[in-house]
Amino acid sequence: VEASIPEPQREAWLKHQVSAFKDKDGFESSFVRHIETTLARSMFNCDETAAYAACSLAFRDRLILEWNRTQQRQTFADSKRVYYLSLEFLMGRALDNAMLNIGQKELAKASEAGLDNLGFRIEDVIQQEHDAALGNGGLGRLAACFLDSLASLNYPAWGYGLRYRYGIFKQEIIDGYQVEVPDYWLDFNPWEFPRHDVTVDIQFYGYVHKSTDENGKTVARWEGGETVKAVAYDVPIPGYATPSTNNLRLWSSKAASGEFDFQKFNSGDYESSVADQQRAETISAVLYPNDNLERGKELRLKQQYFWVAASLYDIVRRFKKTRRAWKEFPDQVAIQLNDTHPTLAIVELQRILVDLEGLEWDEAWNIVTNTFGYTNHTVLPEALEKWSVPLIQHLLPRHLQIVYDINLFFLQSVERAHPGDRDLLARVSIIEESQPKMVRMAYLAIVGSHKVNGVAELHSDLIKTTIFKDFVTIFGPDKFTNVTNGITPRRWLHQANPRLSDLIASKTGTHDFLKDLTLLNKIELSVDDPAFRKEWAAIKLANKAKLAEHIKNTTDVVVDPSALFDVQVKRIHEYKRQQMNIFGVIHRYLRIKAASPEERKKFLPRVSIFGGKAAPGYWMAKQIIHLINAVGSVVNNDKDVGNLLKVVFLEDYNVSKAELIIPASDISEHISTAGTEASGTSNMKFVLNGGLIIGTCDGANIEITREIGENNIFLFGNLSEEVEDLRHGHNYGLHTLDPELVQVFEAIEKGTFGDSKDFAGMITAVRDHGDYYLVSDDFHSYLETHDVIDEAYRNQEDWITKCITSVSRMGFFTSDRCINEYAEGIWNIEPLPVESAEPEKIEA
Ligand code: NBY
Numbered sequence: 010v011e012a013s014i015p016e017p018q019r020e021a022w023l024k025h026q027v028s029a030f031k032d033k034d035g036f037e038s039s040f041v042r043h044i045e046t047t048l049a050r051s052m053f054n055c056d057e058t059a060a061y062a063a064c065s066l067a068f069r070d071r072l073i074l075e076w077n078r079t080q081q082r083q084t085f086a087d088s089k090r091v092y093y094l095s096l097e098f099l100m101g102r103a104l105d106n107a108m109l110n111i112g113q114k115e116l117a118k119a120s121e122a123g124l125d126n127l128g129f130r131i132e133d134v135i136q137q138e139h140d141a142a143l144g145n146g147g148l149g150r151l152a153a154c155f156l157d158s159l160a161s162l163n164y165p166a167w168g169y170g171l172r173y174r175y176g177i178f179k180q181e182i183i184d185g186y187q188v189e190v191p192d193y194w195l196d197f198n199p200w201e202f203p204r205h206d207v208t209v210d211i212q213f214y215g216y217v218h219k220s221t222d223e224n225g226k227t228v229a230r231w232e233g234g235e236t237v238k239a240v241a242y243d244v245p246i247p248g249y250a251t252p253s254t255n256n257l258r259l260w261s262s263k264a265a266s267g268e269f270d271f272q273k274f275n276s277g278d279y280e281s282s283v284a285d286q287q288r289a290e291t292i293s294a295v296l297y298p299n300d301n302l303e304r305g306k307e308l309r310l311k312q313q314y315f316w317v318a319a320s321l322y323d324i325v326r327r328f329k330k331t332r333r334a335w336k337e338f339p340d341q342v343a344i345q346l347n348d349t350h351p352t353l354a355i356v357e358l359q360r361i362l363v364d365l366e367g368l369e370w371d372e373a374w375n376i377v378t379n380t381f382g383y384t385n386h387t388v389l390p391e392a393l394e395k396w397s398v399p400l401i402q403h404l405l406p407r408h409l410q411i412v413y414d415i416n417l418f419f420l421q422s423v424e425r426a427h428p429g430d431r432d433l434l435a436r437v438s439i440i441e442e443s444q445p446k447m448v449r450m451a452y453l454a455i456v457g458s459h460k461v462n463g464v465a466e467l468h469s470d471l472i473k474t475t476i477f478k479d480f481v482t483i484f485g486p487d488k489f490t491n492v493t494n495g496i497t498p499r500r501w502l503h504q505a506n507p508r509l510s511d512l513i514a515s516k517t518g519t520h521d522f523l524k525d526l527t528l529l530n531k532i533e534l535s536v537d538d539p540a541f542r543k544e545w546a547a548i549k550l551a552n553k554a555k556l557a558e559h560i561k562n563t564t565d566v567v568v569d570p571s572a573l574f575d576v577q578v579k580r581i582h583e584y585k586r587q588q589m590n591i592f593g594v595i596h597r598y599l600r601i602k603a604a605s606p607e608e609r610k611k612f613l614p615r616v617s618i619f620g621g622k623a624a625p626g627y628w629m630a631k632q633i634i635h636l637i638n639a640v641g642s643v644v645n646n647d648k649d650v651g652n653l654l655k656v657v658f659l660e661d662y663n664v665s666k667a668e669l670i671i672p673a674s675d676i677s678e679h680i681s682t683a684g685t686e687a688s689g690t691s692n693m694k695f696v697l698n699g700g701l702i703i704g705t706c707d708g709a710n711i712e713i714t715r716e717i718g719e720n721n722i723f724l725f726g727n728l729s730e731e732v733e734d735l736r737h738g739h740n741y742g743l744h745t746l747d748p749e750l751v752q753v754f755e756a757i758e759k760g761t762f763g764d765s766k767d768f769a770g771m772i773t774a775v776r777d778h779g780d781y782y783l784v785s786d787d788f789h790s791y792l793e794t795h796d797v798i799d800e801a802y803r804n805q806e807d808w809i810t811k812c813i814t815s816v817s818r819m820g821f822f823t824s825d826r827c828i829n830e831y832a833e834g835i836w837n838i839e840p841l842p843v844e845s846a847e848p849e850k851i852e853a
Contacts, residue, residue, distance in 0.1 A: 029071035033122040036113075039067035040127060058197075060129045061104065061137035064117060065199045068107050069245075075111075076245040076254035082841065083165040087331060089340060089838045090165045091831075092324055093156070094354060095347035096316065097149030097296070098170050098257065099177075100141040100244075101500070101664030103200045104134075109504055110161075110247040139194045140663050142176035143259075145300035146580040147690050148386050150664065151464075152347055154690075154824040157497040160248030160255040161524070162828055163840040169320040171312060172201070172242045172259035175295045180622050180661040185638030189298075189625050200244055201259070207241035209319040210265055213311065217407045229364050231407035236265040237289045239319035249499045250524060252843050260319045262292035299624045300580045301392040310396055310404060317354040325361060335368060339379035343836035346383045346458070349394045349450035355381055355457030356408045359415070364407070370414070382835045383454040383461050384492075386687050388468070388476055389584065394450040395441065401448060412448055416440055419456050423483055437479045455480050455488075460835045464494045465688035465709040467729065492831055493712055494688040495824035498526050501694045505668035508548045509699060513816075516541060527820035536813045546809055549675075549699055556673035560618075560657055566645050568655045572614035573802050576695075577678035578662050578670055581623040581630040584685040588771050589784045590619070590678055591637050593791055594656055595753045595762075598644050601653055612653045613799040620662035620670065632770050634658065639762040667691070672698045676723070676798055679704035680791070682782045684729030693822040699812045703794055705787070713822070717815040723801075725794040726787040735786055739779045746776060747788040 014022060030039045043063040044050050050059050083090065108114035117123040118131045125131070144150060152168065159166035178189040212233025222228050244257040264286040273282035291308065292315050328341055346352060355377055362373035387393070401409045416439040427433055439456065441447040455461050455477060463469030469491030473481050481489060503510040503523055514520045516535045522528040535541045553570040560568055577590050594617050601612060619637050623630030641656035659666065671677075677695040679686070679702055686708040695702055696713060703723040704710040714722050727735060738744065746754075754772050758765045775784050802808055832838050 027070075027074060029074055030067065030116070033116050033119060033126075036067060036116045036123055037127060039070065040064060040124075043067060055128075057129065057133055057137050060124070060127075060134050062197060062199065064124065064134055065104050065107075065138075068104065068111065068113070068117075069199055071111055071113070072107055072245045072247055072254060075247070075252045076256070078252065079254045080256065082843070086165070086841050088165060088841060089343065089836075090167065091159070091343040091345065091836045091838055092320070093152065093159070093166065093168045093345050093347065094317070094320060094351040095149070095152040095168065095170055096313070096350040097144030097347075098141070098152050098156070098168060098259075099144030099146075099149035099664060100153045101668070102135065102138040102140055104138050105504055106157075106500060107247050110157075110249045110499060112250055139196075139198075140176075140665050141194065141198075141200070142192060142663055143170065143173050143296060145177060145296070145298065147688070148300070148348060151494060151690060151824075153664075154495065154497040154500075155828060156246045156255065156257060157249070157499060158495075158824040158828040160246045160253050161251060161497075161499070162825055163248065163251055163253045163843060164255075164828065164832060164838060165841050166255050168246070168255075168257040169316070169323075170257065170259050171293050171296075171316050172261040173293060173296045174261075174290075177296055177298055177622065177663075178625070182634070182638060182658060182660045185635050185642070187623055187631055187634050202243045202245075204241040204243055207323070209239045209260075209322045211237050211239055211262075211315050211318050213237070213314070213404055215406065217410065229407060229410065231360075231364065237292060237315065238263045238265045239315060241319075241323070253841075258320070258323070260293065260316055262289050262315060264289040298622070299626075301387055301389050301582060301584075302624060302627070303392055303394045305396060305400075307400060307404065310400060313350055314353050314357075314405060314408075317351050318357055320351075321354055321357050321361065325358075335362065335366065335376060336372070338376045342380055343838060344381050345831070345836070346381060346454055348384065348386050349454050352383075352394075352450045352454045352457070353405075353408065355453060356411050356415070359411055359457075360407060363411075370418075374415075374418075378457055378459050381454075381458040382831075383451075383458040385451065385461065385463055385468075385472055385477075388471055388687070389685065393476070395447040396450065398440065398446040398448060412439060412453065415453070415456060426483065433479060433482075437483065451476070452480075455484075459488070460490055461488060462490045462492045462831075462835065463687065464492065465712060466491055466493060467684070467706075467711055468687040468708060471684060471729070490834060492827050492834070493709060493821075494690050494693070495822045495827040496690055496693045496697070497824050498523050498697065500668070501671070502697055505694075506548075506552065506672040506698050508551070509545075509672065512541070512544055512548060522820075524825070525820075526823035526825065529820050530817050533814060533817040536810055536817075542809050542813070545699065545813060546805070549673075549812075552673040553675075556618075556669060559669060560659070563660060564657055566641070566655055566657050568616045568657065569614060569652050572616050572652065572655070573799070574616050574618060574673060574675045575678070576618045576670060576674040576676070576700075577680075578618070578620040578659070578667065579691060581621045581627070581633055583629055583633075583774070583782050584681055586680050586682065586782055586784060587619065587621070587633050587637070588775075589680060589788065589791060590617070591633065591640055592750060592753045592784070592788065593795060594644075594654070595640060595756060596749055596792060597795075598640070598647075598650065598654060599752060599756055601650055602647075609649075609653065613802060614652045614654075616655045616657065618657050618659060618670070618674075620659040620666065622662065629770055629774065632768060636757075636762065636768050636771060639767070643762055667694070671695055671700070674698070674700035675802065676700065677702050679707075679710055680726070680787075681705055681707050682732065682787075683707045683727055684732050685782075693819070696815050697819050697822070699816055701798075701808075701811060701815065703798060709822070713819075716821050717818045721811045721815045723794050723798055725790040727783060727790075732783065735783055736779065736781065739781075744780060744785070747785045749792060750775070750785050750788045 030036050040063045043066040156168050176192045176194055179192045181188045214234035215232045218230045239260040240263055242259045246255040246257050292311050297309055358377050359373055362368040420434055439452045441449055463472050473489050517528055517531045557568050557570045581587055637658045644654055644656050671694050674695055677700055679689050679692040683705050689708040705726040706728050757768050
């Protein structure tokens with residue numbers, strides 16, 4: 010308020026209001042101006058990198074204007090906001106998305122105008138951009154899809170995350186092994202705005218002083234031992250076909266004393282002043298590259314607190330400006346915790362309210378629990394976060410006291426409701442009585458939130474009946490809910506597969522299905538239209554040819570675009586069972602080899618495509634990558650096999666590669682052990698792009714089947730209810746290996762794919778260590794189902810019918826539907842209509 014321009018001078022401002030380019034000519038002029046001024050280049054030294062920069066800056070100008078207006082509108086309307094706290098935002102590229110969401114890609118793309126007229130091909134310019142890869146996999150990409158939907162649906166929403174200097178590592182495959190290379194992505198990033206004036210000092214370590222105030226009340230004051238500065242970097246998030254442009258705020262860490270400590274420097278202690286600076290900057294330096302594994306590192310805990318404390322300070326500062334009473338906080342603020350990574354926010358808000366704002370414990374706790382919602386993304390025990398009590402004691406001494414108090418009051422209430430049940434108290438205690446003691450973050454998140462949700466129906470049922478069972482008894486079933494995941498059709502259909510998007514629009518009349526995905530059902534009426542079917546098939550073939558070109562360029566393997574493309578791209582993990590897939594490929598290879606030349610003619614040509622990163626410390630995952638590559642080098646060079654089977658591992662799978670690969674798939678694999686994949690979201694992307702899927706009865710596969718019909722999906726394998734008994738059986742020696750799997754193991758052990766010692770771990774895990782992921786139990790059913798797929802693919806007419814029908818029924822899986830469910834069932838917020846109060850109009 011203090012910084013705003015006084016009334017008499019505003020006229021000059023309004024007269025000079027900046028406006029965005031409106032036509033091709035305006036775009037060209039903005040482009041050239043940025044080349045010549047912002048970038049200090051000219052037509053004599055403008056390469057594709059410069060063209061990308063200028064094009065981005067031209068579109069960014071438009072975006073910023075809407076972004077400012079949206080923020081003004083939201084501040085003026087003063088309605089409830091939602092804050093999405095996520096340690097990961099897997100955004101991918103921004104330029105193409107911005108052009109499409111703003112709806113002005115045509116201006117830049119039209120032939121003989123826009124970029125073309127200036128000497129560039131738009132596709133090449135788009136390719137110049139480095140992915141923003143601040144995430145591992147599904148959890149991070151879900152956060153990015155949610156931001157797109159929140160803006161597209163006009164919800165007042167902010168994302169809060171960390172501005173990692175290094176995102177997920179770049180993967181290189183060298184001699185068949187994964188090698189990790191750092192991902193330095195900030196060289197030129199026109200999509201972020203440093204806010205050097207928006208900073209927060211964050212404390213670590215130190216001591217807690219307790220004293221008694223004039224009313225005899227005990228007050229705690231935490232005096233930190235180390236201070237680090239959080240600097241805000243803002244990223245505009247454009248909505249699709251709406252002016253709404255939301256904000257993603259990423260925090261970067263920096264030494265509190267500025268560049269470095271001048272006092273230390275001047276007194277000759279140069280080294281330690283530099284060391285302080287580096288220690289501070291280390292906090293936001295790198296994304297932890299594990300998915301579904303928690304390792305309890307001190308730096309990770311520092312990252313979590315740094316980010317949570319800066320975000321809460323910011324949120325509370327914004328709330329305090331409205332001068333409302335504290336009890337109204339949950340009417341103005343909803344905070345969603347993306348997994349347990351931000352759970353310290355619960356403790357931090359309680360600390361702010363009690364220690365700094367002087368509220369009574371119960372009043373504060375009421376505000377806290379009404380503010381937070383917690384989303385769980387996994388039931389895997391190794392992925393459930395726990396932090397050691399001594400570590401928290403050391404780093405955040407006051408927070409540990411608050412955690413103990415939260416636990417004490419919680420256990421007291423449990424004791425009142427279930428007197429004498431000592432086992433129950435021990436089971437639900439936030440503190441695990443181990444050596445050392447541990448804080449169970451999921452339990453803390455449940456106790457400190459008003460809603461807990463899983464991410465697909467089966468998963469939400471499982472958390473209620475297994476890992477969080479006791480909490481359903483304590484809080485009742487209504488605290489637990491389901492929001493099945495979704496994906497944004499803007500990036501995952503319109504941007505990734507423009508021809509398919511346009512073909513659909515030609516049948517539905519408009520591109521309105523991108524805002525209301527249920528409108529896809531209209532294309533089912535055209536399922537028998539020969540011209541439509543022909544174009545549908547032509548688009549798939551063209552997408553496959555484009556991927557074949559990429560495969561040729563990056564791996565030297567030549568694949569036939571008319572072969573069946575069988576794709577599994579996702580993080581490499583034993584529970585996702587890429588090992589079962591490659592064992593299946595080996596089985597197919599052995600069958601081809603054993604067949605006579607006559608019999609070989611009956612095989613359907615296949616290309617098996619893999620992609621995905623292994624966490625650097627995940628030895629078994631790396632072995633799986635190595636086996637896939639070893640099988641590829643044997644199979645792809647075997648004259649007996651020819652085009653009947655090719656095996657490809659695509660390096661460095663990321664969001665941009667996904668946009669290339671997914672539209673080119675015929676069959677994709679979603680084959681996790683039943684009950685282990687919380688939802689999966691790429692399953693939705695593949696079906697939406699006219700591919701079919703082979704999958705287990707797990708995660709969202711089950712709901713996809715319900716929507717598209719069981720004739721349109723290839724399900725196989727044991728059900729989640731059977732998993733426990735099967736595992737139990739294995740441990741009591743009732744494990745007889747599937748005979749076809751035995752043949753596969755024999756081939757590997759004979760050295761068919763190189764030194765068999767390299768792959769011994771994968772074999773022993775199944776044969777000797779209890780086959781925890783049930784590879785052998787599901788193997789036969791898996792192979793049979795692939796034979797069914799071969800037969801189905803031979804009948805191209807039926808196949809295309811299945812694809813069209815499936816796409817038409819995918820409307821449910823838009824992230825717009827998820828966001829509306831969260832808004833209504835968890836956040837209690839409403840969209841802010843764009844035609845509502847425009848501050849400049851009112852004030853002018
Ligand atoms: O979240 C994924 C689930 O595996 C997938 O089934 C679901 O569809 C998706 C969205 O709900 N989980 C996931 O991607 N998890 C992580 O990436 C992750 C990252 C870090 C840690 C744990 C999990 N960690 O503890 O450090």
